[in-house]
Amino acid sequence: MFTGIVEELGTIVAREELSDAARITVRGPLVTSDASFGDSISVNGVCLTVVEQSPDAFTVDVMAETLDRSSLARLGTGSRVNLERAMAAGGRFGGHIVQGHVDGVGEVVSVSPSEHWTVVRIAVPDAISRYIVEKGSITVDGVSLTVSALSDGAPGEQTWFEISLIPTTLDETTLGSVSIGDPVNLEADVIAKYVERLHPATAAVQPDVK
Template sequence: MFTGIIEEIGKITTIHKGKQSSKLTIQGNIIFDDLKLGDSVAVNGVCLTATAFQNKRFTADVMSETLDRSDLGQLKIGSEVNLERAMSANGRFGGHMVSGHIDGTGTIVSMRKEDNAVWIKVSATEKILRYIVEKGSITIDGISLTVAKLDENSLSVSVIPHTGNETTLLSKRAGDIVNLENDIMGKYIERFLTSDGQNKKSKSNITMDLLTKNGF
């Protein structure tokens, strides 16, 4: 489990591509303070397992499912990536609950500077947008952000200087692909309302009208 608070920017040093998978080696610094074999590291928001490491570089396998759902397959040697270790039990929960399991990708539509912040608009599919609410949380390339605006085709976030300086987000351009992970609570609520617990659709007595009347 992660928080979406990026610890540092790493760099891809080697890529070994298989028929349907890849092996990445990533250079970092801060995350190696207590990194152990088998530990989880979020790379651009994707939860990967450290299978080997030395000289402040770790290696991770990326399976085909991950390549299909994320932008990791587009990385090149020298590409910069956002890195975060799994949350420690005594750590502060500065972002929101992030699983590291990407729901899909979005495309940057525009980037607009406004005073000391930068507005970033990202287009996404209906399958992703259905779980997003204005002022709710979204993870973009592993970064916990607040959805400031939402329409039927896109979401917008406002990036403060600190986030811009500590992550790769402001190095992106319109047309670039980013990894998106929805707040997991929305998916659990939908599952609860539409399933009988045995993978079958069922009607629930809990409706939107009932939730609204009770202040939800």
């Protein structure tokens, strides 16, 4: 499990295309400093397993399912990525519950800088939009963020949400360099998904009060 607090900006230094997967090597001295075979590291919000490591880099295998459902398929040598190690028991819970399981890919539709922050609007797939609420949490490329605004979901209109990024987030994550049209990995709050899943069962066992 992760919390969406990016520890380091890494760089993809190698990518090998396999028949049904890709093998990617990422330079990230901080997250690699205590990495071991089999450890989990979030790469742009995708939980991946370390299969090799060196003093300043680690290698992961990305299967076709992950490539199809995330933006990792579009990244190559030289791409910058957000990195976070799995949360240690007893560690600070700085963001929110992040599993590293991408629900879908959004698209940046506007970037509006101001003096002290930047507002980014992201078009979101309809299948995810029902889990997004104003002032709720969402993970964008592995970064835990608060939804500052969202569309009303009117029929025929594009579904979107906005995030307001402070200078630290702009400087320390890949979100500081996003442009219109860029894809971003999205993970909705898992609590909302569990509530939706359990609601019918919960309703079924409610007592019949007259």
